[in-house]
Amino acid sequence: MPTVKVVSVNIGQPQDIRLGRHHSLSGIDKRAVPGRVQVGVSGLEGDHILSKKHHGGPDQAVYLYSLEDYDAFAAGLGDVPLPGSFGENLTVSGLESAPVCIGTRLSIGQGEGAVLLEITAPRIPCATLAAHMGDAGFVKAFRQMRRPGLYARVLRQGTIGAGDSVDVQAGLKSAPTVGEQFELYYDPNPSRQELERSLAAPIAVRSRQDHLERLGKL
Numbered sequence: 775m776p777t778v779k780v781v782s783v784n785i786g787q788p789q790d791i792r793l794g795r796h797h798s799l800s801g802i803d804k805r806a807v808p809g810r811v812q813v814g815v816s817g818l819e820g821d822h823i824l825s826k827k828h829h830g831g832p833d834q835a836v837y838l839y840s841l842e843d844y845d846a847f848a849a850g851l852g853d854v855p856l857p858g859s860f861g862e863n864l865t866v867s868g869l870e871s872a873p874v875c876i877g878t879r880l881s882i883g884q885g886e887g888a889v890l891l892e893i894t895a896p897r898i899p900c901a902t903l904a905a906h907m908g909d910a911g912f913v914k915a916f917r918q919m920r921r922p923g924l925y926a927r928v929l930r931q932g933t934i935g936a937g938d939s940v941d942v943q944a945g946l947k948s949a950p951t952v953g954e955q956f957e958l959y960y961d962p963n964p965s966r967q968e969l970e971r972s973l974a975a976p977i978a979v980r981s982r983q984d985h986l987e988r989l990g991k992l
Contacts (some may be wrong), residue, residue, distance in 0.1 A: 775957055776867075776868040776878065776937070777868050777939070778866055778867065778868040778869045778880075778940035778941075779866065779867050779868060779937065779938065779939055779940060780864055780865070780866055780934060780935070780936055780937060780938040780939075780940060781841060781857055781867050781936060782806035782857040782859035782864075782880060782936050783803075783806065783807055783818070783863065783864060783866040783917070783934050783935060783936060784801050784804035784805055784806050784807065784862060784863055784864070784865065784867045785804055785805070785807055785811070785812045785818055785819075785821040785822075786800075786801035786802060786804040786805070786818045786821055786822055786858075786861065787862070788800070788801055788822050788824060789801070789803050791803070791905045791906055792905060793901075793904060793905035793908060793909075793910060793918045794905075794910060796901045796902070796904070796905045797858040798824075798825065798901075798902050798905070799824055800806060800824055800825065800902050800906070801821060801822030801823055801824055801861075802861035802902055802903065802906045803858075803861075803906060804821070804858040804861055804862065804863065805858055806857055806858060806865075806936070806954050807820075807911065807953075808936075809935060810933040810934065810935040811933060811934055811935065812931075812932075812933055813836065813877060813889045813928055813931055813932060813933065813934055814835075814892075814928065814931050814957050815832050815835060815927075815928050816830070816831075816832065816835055816926050816929065817830060817835040817863065818836065818863050818934075819865060821900050824840070825902065826975075828900065830979075831978075831979070831980075832927055832979075833894050833925070833927050833977075833978035833979045833980070834895060834925040834926075834927070834978050834980070835895060835927055835928050836863050836864060836891055836925070836926045836928060837861065837864075837923060837924070837925055838863065838864045838865075838866055838869075838871075838880075838891075838923060838924040838925075838926065839863055839864075839865055839871070839923040839924075840865070840866050840867060840868070840870060840910050840923075841854075841857075841866070841867045841868075841881060841938035842867070842868070842869070842870045843921040843923065843966055843985075844859075844860075844865075844868055846921055847915075847919060847921075848920055848976065850915060855979055857863065857867060858895075859907075860903065860923060860985075861903065861906065862923060864882075864934065866940060867949055868940075869940070869942065870921070870950065871921055871922055871923050871924050871952055871953075872896075872920055872921060872922065872951060872952055872953030872956070873952075873953060873974060874893055874924060874949055874951060874952050875893070875944065875945050875946070875947075875949045875950070875951050875952070876893055876894065876895075876945065876946045876949045876950055876951070876952065876955060876972075876975040876976060876977055877892060877942065877945025877946055877949045877975055877976045878892070878893045878942060878944055879891065879892050879893075879929070879942075879943040879945065880892075880893070880926065880940050880942060880943070881940070881941040881943065882932075882934055882938050882940050882941075883932060883933065883934060883935075883938045883939070884929070884938075884939070887932040887933045888930070888931075889928065889930060889931065889932040889933070889934050890928070890929040890930035890932075891926035891927065891928060892926055892927050892929050892945075892976060893924050893925070893926050893945075893952065894926055894927050894976060894977055894978040894981075895952070895977060895978040895980070895981050896922035896923065896924070896925070896952045896953070896955050896956040897915060897922045897923045897924075897925060897953060898922070898956075898959055898961070899912070899913040899916040900913065901913065903916065904935075911936075917960070920953060920956065920957075922952060922953070922956045924952060925978060927978075934952050945975075945976075946975065947958065947977075948971070948974070949971075949975040949976075950971055950972055950975060952969075955972060955977070955981065958985075959965055959976060959981075959984075962972070967990065969985045969988060969989045969992075970989070972985050973985050973986070973989070
């Protein structure tokens, strides 16, 4: 695996996001900040998450996206998006998101202040992301690209800064990948085996509730 590093640490301030009929107050417009940023169980200090029904919380406290995943969008967007463009807290290099297994742990930084994250879920694109990108068709484009990025819970608090190294610690081999979780979300007829495999992994609480409801209907 290539060396994984933090390219930028990004936080968002509340802004009106509008496109067509869509209007929301959101912190999705995240910008790179200098220095070191404190990371707690609820996410990055100074970051704003306003749609708490669908975003944030202890199981989706930090969102990561990689330069490698961004590169895949360059052809459609005409250029490689700037770090933070998809609303991620951490832009990293050397780690494509789809192959990463749920439960994978990322140790970021060194010493007593190192942060430990655990991967819990893919990002599911929404109308706010499309409005932020200024493209009503972006939800479909993001879905088709199958590069969802990584949501994570914070297992150990600390500080993070650009340039930090990221130690990738594999989780259970039986756990689904983030890409498989992404596809499972869109599958209208998931199997009991797929849902139970997902539920056996340390997935985010929103995914767990969704899978339990779907399992109950089988």
